[in-house]
Amino acid sequence: MSLQQNNFFPTVIFPIFFFLFEEMGPKDSYVAYIEDHSANGTFVNRELIGKGKRLPLTHNSEIALSIQTNKGKMHYNISRFFMC
Numbered sequence: 001m002s003l004q005q006n007n008f009f010p011t012v013i014f015p016i017f018f019f020l021f022e023e024m025g026p027k028d029s030y031v032a033y034i035e036d037h038s039a040n041g042t043f044v045n046r047e048l049i050g051k052g053k054r055l056p057l058t059h060n061s062e063i064a065l066s067i068q069t070n071k072g073k074m075h076y077n078i079s080r081f082f083m084c
Contacts, residue, residue, distance in 0.1 A: 018063070019034070038051065
């Protein structure tokens, strides 16, 4: 991890493990997705996503980094994402 300083505020540069985003799905509803950008793997409900690939998320999806047991829950509410 590195720290850079600019004229306004410090910027922290860190690795990106995954992206969370939503797209319009069937019947004018939104579908939440996770896209893996990690070097060691990202898992959803113990299923390996694969670098550069994505999977849909549902309420209470378990997201794990590196190994299947390093996990947290995904709480999805309309268009807001919460990680805990």
